[in-house]
Amino acid sequence: MLLWIIFACLTAAVAALLILPLARAGASVDDSAEGEAAVYRDQLRELERDKGLGLIGEEEAEYARAEIGRRLIATADKEANATASPAKRRASLAVAGVTLVVPAIGLCLYLALGSPWLPAQPLAARLENPGNNLDLLVAKAERHLAQNPRDGAGWDLLAPIYFRTQRLGDAEMAYRNAIRFLGASPERLAGLGETLVAANDGIVIEDARSAFEEAIKLKPDDARVRFYLALALEQAGKNDEARVAFEALAKDTPPGAPWLALVNEHIAKTGGTVIPDLDNNDEAVAAIQSMGAEDQQSAIKGMVEALATRLEQEPNNIAGWLQLVRSYAVLGDRLRAQQALDTGLQTFAPTTGEGRQLVALGVEMGLEPQQPIGGGAKP
Known part of the structure; x- marks a missing residue:
């Protein structure tokens, strides 16, 4: 009920603000005509007084009375015309519109789009x-x-939502509360560790490392924890140990996995040799892995x-261009990586x-993406 009273007061206030200028305009016309008629009536009274005192003759008094009467009649006609003028009628219609039409339209819209039959819902109900x-x-x-701080399922539900937001x-x-009340699981431990890493600007602090170590015991093949x-x-x-761990993760990662590129970057950073996943050919990769370091580089x-060469002959292959750019970048050949990127963008516009x-x-590889003009030289 209080809401309806507030709405009614607001509607009345808005209507008053809109009507006031119109009412003032109409009042100004009425006041002007009324004042002019009052002046002429005063002149008639003064004329009669002057005649009674003998200050003016009978004939002169009749002429003056006729002139003042003519002006008084003209004033009355002007007032009548102003009352019936188009401007006056428009002002009256506007007042009626503001007073009646606007609230009526608002009520109709509310009935059509709102839910007036529903009771108000406080926060608890929502x-x-x-x-x-x-x-x-x-x-x-x-x-x-x-109200139930020991409900582990509730904490387990909220934890990943908090992390994503x-x-x-x-x-x-x-x-921590979910682990405390429900027990440790690979998902909860990994989530705790990742939260701690994110909160410390990507640094794997001791508490995070401990959480990951517990998680890997429960789920040894968890790629996120291994990373x-x-x-x-x-x-x-500990670059040597890190390289071994990253290479083992890359070996166990299925072809095309979204995190493989990131793993390869860390392999390169720790001094390892990255084997590009060019054709998902397991036999070729296994053969290269069995070679010495120099032969590996040559084979790769x-x-x-x-x-x-294949992309030069069949350029309409986005997966191939992505792989070629990434392979050159991982191998440290930035010039050819840039050339491959530019040539690929000749086929696929940005x-x-x-x-x-x-x-x-x-952008990820630190190159300068652009669409070159001209033919496609072999990258």
Whole structure:
């Protein structure tokens, strides 16, 4: 009921603000005509007084009375015309429109689009039925946990949501409470470790490393945990151990996995030899791995050159261009990586979906994506 009273007061205030200028305009016309008529009536009274005192003759008085009467009649006609003028009628219609039409339209819209038959819902009621509103879902879970702080399932639900929304302090608390009340699991331990890394600007601190070590015992093939443990070795200056860990992870990673490129970058940073996944040919990769370091480099370069030749003949292959750019970049040949990127963008314009993939890869590799003009020289 209070809401309806507020709406009514607001409507009345707005209507008054709109009507006031119109009312003033009409009043100014009326006041002008009324004042002029009053002057002429005063003149008639003065004329009669002067005649009674003998200050003016009968004939002169009749002439003056006729002139003043004519002017008084003209004033009355002008007032009548002003009252019936188009401007006056428009002002009256505007007043009626503001007073009646605007509230009527608002009421009709509310009845059509609103829900006047539903009772007002306080926050508690909205929390009971949050629908797909993530904020309300979180608020509902938080209210529940405030009353039931030992509910591990609630903390387990909130922890990854906090992490995705960058509420890292709350995410750490939620993961620790979930582990405390539900017990350790690979997912909870890995989530806690990743939260701690994110909160410390990518540094695998001791608490994070401990969480990852516990997680790997429960799930030895977890690629995410293995990556962070290898990263911890690299950050500790143990490049040899880190390289071995990264190479083992790359070996166990399926072809085309999204994290493989990142693993290869760390292999290169720690002094290892990256074998580009050019054709997903397991036999070729196994053969290269069995070679010495010098022969490996020669074989890898041969595979890269073969891919470059194939792309020159069949350039409409976005996967091939992405692989070629990445392979040159991993091998440290930035000039050819840039040439491959530019040539690929001749086939796939930067405004296309494929072109945007090339541009994104170029930025990731520290190159300068551009669309060159001219023919496509062999990269």
